Amino acid sequence: MIVVFKKDAKVTEIEEMKKSLEDKGFHIHESQGENHYLIGLVGDTTIIDPDVLKAHRIVEKVIYVQEPYKKANRRFNPLDLVVDVGGHKIGGGYFSVIAGPCSVESKEQVLEIATKIKASNAGLLRGGAFKPRTSPYSFQGMGKDGLDILIEAKKETGLPIVTEIMSIKQLEKYHEIIDVVQIGARNMQNFDLLKEAGKINKPVLIKRGMSATIQELLMSAEYVLAGGNNNVILCERGIRSFQKEVRNVLDLSAVPILKAKTHLPVIVDPSHATGSWQLVEPMAKAAVAAGADGLMIEVHNDPDNALCDGAQSVKPEKFDSIMKKIAAYIELEDKILN
Amino acid sequence: MIVVFKKDAKVTEIEEMKKSLEDKGFHIHESQGENHYLIGLVGDTTIIDPDVLKAHRIVEKVIYVQEPYKKANRRFNPLDLVVDVGGHKIGGGYFSVIAGPCSVESKEQVLEIATKIKASNAGLLRGGAFKPRTSPYSFQGMGKDGLDILIEAKKETGLPIVTEIMSIKQLEKYHEIIDVVQIGARNMQNFDLLKEAGKINKPVLIKRGMSATIQELLMSAEYVLAGGNNNVILCERGIRSFQKEVRNVLDLSAVPILKAKTHLPVIVDPSHATGSWQLVEPMAKAAVAAGADGLMIEVHNDPDNALCDGAQSVKPEKFDSIMKKIAAYIELEDKILN
């Protein structure tokens, strides 16, 4: 961490700050430029809040050299993490496709979709029982009944289930019956929920917030990891932009950047990103080629009458054709679809 | 709501959809263009989820004419809402300044700040007891002890208190001792929390999410209003952008736009938006001139040693000088500072 002082900072003030930093165990390197005086801190700077330093009236800016995350940092975890969900693997060369409807609507619907995606080689079943909806007048999900349907589909097909949890209460009640707990984009910085997710013994899939930086996503993962839960999966699902033709802009460069910075698996959700089923196939292929460890794809047996997000859902037949196409790309990437 | 059909939509499919919409009580106007066929729906379209229509394979696009919010809509509430916080008024010509430290750090700190901002004519005291922090290693707030300090400061000064609540549990436990419940930007779409906030009997201040549209902010307010709580205050606090010189870009055009669309009071937080105390004064004045109903300003007695966000906090003396300057602007706007 580098601290640049203002031109008019008094020597006594600078000395005071240096002393306080040395007392915290840092070594200090100084550099006097023509217009600026700056110091470099040597030591574990993750324990310092840069805001606290920036607040000093004598400080012009504070520059990070070291990343503020430790447990999510590949520097300290050189090997890829392989998340194991009841035998199914994600990361470290194992490619995983999570598929299913946006929301659970009925037993028939979920069973039909689950059977079909299983036949197309999907590895996990997704489905929303608790739905974050922009409007209070939109369908809010089936709740506990929806979870029961997912569990039944798991029994029938053997597919582990991934589902979103929106509050601590839901997490406490239901995490034991869910295989992968999803934290949605809108809750990526619901820190109280992240803290609780750090205490459970189930993998947590964190979706990137709509305007979250790469570092903020990693810091949210750090919350879960710091709580003792080592199994975190990250998911890129598009960011807000002036672009009007898609719901969000899928930031595929996030995939290789994240893979370089962290050992955690990184998957991509082309359905929510684009909001358009026609774009799912090209973006799914592109995600594989960019190095993703998996995909999350919305599949609906009757998107015309879906209760939510039908426009972005592909039909089971289309999903099957996408799976066949991406298989070749996964092979080119030397990964194993499971 | 206008539904534009695809060129290759079959007549039978269109007729089927029209029938289903008429069954829901809508009147339908048709228009056949050279390249497009479209229908207009007449009726209360807030009950339709446009996603459901868009999902139909025969639909090219769905265009809103009517807003999807009702209780937050000025069309149905022509008069400005005046929120009354224990006699202190916000909105409808009453201008209100909420001031205080980012986080509660000690009794001495809060009492000193509260006494000083009261002397400078602030109307409410803010202070964070539960803090949403990007890093799990940063100071997370004093919790319940922090609330107790705020309440003591209220007793001493008479200033009602505004504080952020981050989870349903906290809301249930503490809403009775708080005067205004703040929902932070990161929780603007924590819909479970918004639903609970709709059930309490205290004003709710909702901060705009970092990449929330105006309509999404109003839909979040609609969640609270739909729950039965009529007292909602909106707060613009900057949006994410490529601009690197400020933490967020303060979107002051949101103020007159919101004032036209809703009857709810709209306040502005120049401290969090800019992240820089030097910008608080010009942006506070600009907010008043843009038509805001109030301001939220971070004040710290010793920003150099603040545990959080010191860089954006002004000292009490600076706050006093800002209050003196904006008084003239408030008067020009024909509003009453209280």
Next chain:
Amino acid sequence: MIVVFKKDAKVTEIEEMKKSLEDKGFHIHESQGENHYLIGLVGDTTIIDPDVLKAHRIVEKVIYVQEPYKKANRRFNPLDLVVDVGGHKIGGGYFSVIAGPCSVESKEQVLEIATKIKASNAGLLRGGAFKPRTSPYSFQGMGKDGLDILIEAKKETGLPIVTEIMSIKQLEKYHEIIDVVQIGARNMQNFDLLKEAGKINKPVLIKRGMSATIQELLMSAEYVLAGGNNNVILCERGIRSFQKEVRNVLDLSAVPILKAKTHLPVIVDPSHATGSWQLVEPMAKAAVAAGADGLMIEVHNDPDNALCDGAQSVKPEKFDSIMKKIAAYIELEDKILN
């Protein structure tokens, strides 16, 4: 085009506008809702400036149904355009890789790079003679001498050359000796330059502006096409965002969206988008998988000492390895590398 009138618009005013539109040859469909009155225009609406309609005080909003571009519209050009550059083909199943240094620095440099990229199966040589630089103190390009070097490299290798033109004067002087005229991102809306580019007999490659929408890019192409030049290539090169880890966010969803809306070839520049050579390979592969018709990749023999953009340039050996890897992806996409 749909025109929604304000609630308080007078019947006489509406009738006046309707008459004026009918006089322009439009048929008008009317629809009276509960809260809104709207009309649909049937006819060639590209001749109407929607701003002119929006300006009327009685108009609430104007909604496009038809796209405002004609010559760039796939609706009227269902077949893919194949741009032929001296026998080398781009689009319609032909995949093309344009490679070379950011700027021409010396004859030795360009000849060495050109020979190597030719050996690696690049189809065209790029190199900047006129450089748009943010700082007036940065290297501005070798100018005419740079062009001469490119032409010599073309003679040696047979590779057609692609180079940026920054002004009408340069276009007039040099378009005859250039094979593909590049309009840079910063000049995407330099309309006077686009108009002149419409008059020449050489293919024009237009790079998407840093905050240009898909429609704006297509309208810039329309300028060139409307001038009589049918050979336009579009290039996605990243858009501005809050994301700090990359220079720009590569918007790969733009590829399938553009391919659906226009018959023009669409290529991708992963070098300028990301600003980082490490990201070129994954993003190049992803671009192929997303359906791009070609790539533009910066290659430098000595990036450590490049006069411009060295950080995003790959070395010839790395380029060779990228070409080998993407070959398999191009084949999967059923395209022919030439």
Next chain:
Amino acid sequence: MIVVFKKDAKVTEIEEMKKSLEDKGFHIHESQGENHYLIGLVGDTTIIDPDVLKAHRIVEKVIYVQEPYKKANRRFNPLDLVVDVGGHKIGGGYFSVIAGPCSVESKEQVLEIATKIKASNAGLLRGGAFKPRTSPYSFQGMGKDGLDILIEAKKETGLPIVTEIMSIKQLEKYHEIIDVVQIGARNMQNFDLLKEAGKINKPVLIKRGMSATIQELLMSAEYVLAGGNNNVILCERGIRSFQKEVRNVLDLSAVPILKAKTHLPVIVDPSHATGSWQLVEPMAKAAVAAGADGLMIEVHNDPDNALCDGAQSVKPEKFDSIMKKIAAYIELEDKILN
């Protein structure tokens, strides 16, 4: 400038780079951290292209401490620049309002508007003779005839004229008859045009590009200043964002930031930013309160029939009322309207 080296950089490579920098006259300060080795450069770093340093494979990042602009830098020009346009002053306490139609449409139109805005105390007349339009099918301006009309209006009213120039050819032909040469947002990084603008003897008003950072805007000003033209005025006119309710988000925080970084006058264009005449008044007042040195406001005598941008134009009577309202704000800011 600080250069952070990669962990695996070899000592010999680092020594080589240090030597090369010392040869360029820099003093070097070193700092060895636990995970990083970095050096600080002392000297005039504006002569170094940071891209060139970043390109070195041993460099992890390059951090600016000093700004890359000199002539636009307040550090070297502590006093506000007052631009004098034929006796009319902008900056340094003089507040200036530039008003007029988006485009010149007829002699009658311009004379009527000019007379009225003069009566309302506008200081300069604006009007477009050459218009940058997104569509090639939209009205492109009256050209030279439009300039003649502006000059006639100047003769009648005494108001100096501000008009946009889109190409070097236009600049060469017409700069002598124009009082303030405007470079539009889309041409902010048309560097060839900026260079030519540096050679003329007329003030240049540069509008901020739609996704330009503060620093890029200052670098564009630096192009003009470096050419020898000292009279540059900057104009904030809104930036691109996900916000759909306005055309662009007016970034008023840019005003105090620019005023701190440069001595050049900063004005605000609320008309183009918002795209909506209803928002002009609140944003104009807010701009004054934020510290702007002037405003640029579109006024049209008959916006319903304007050939361009009518939706954002106010009528002369509304303009008069805005001028009366902002007068009080200008006075509060201790500025003189001229």
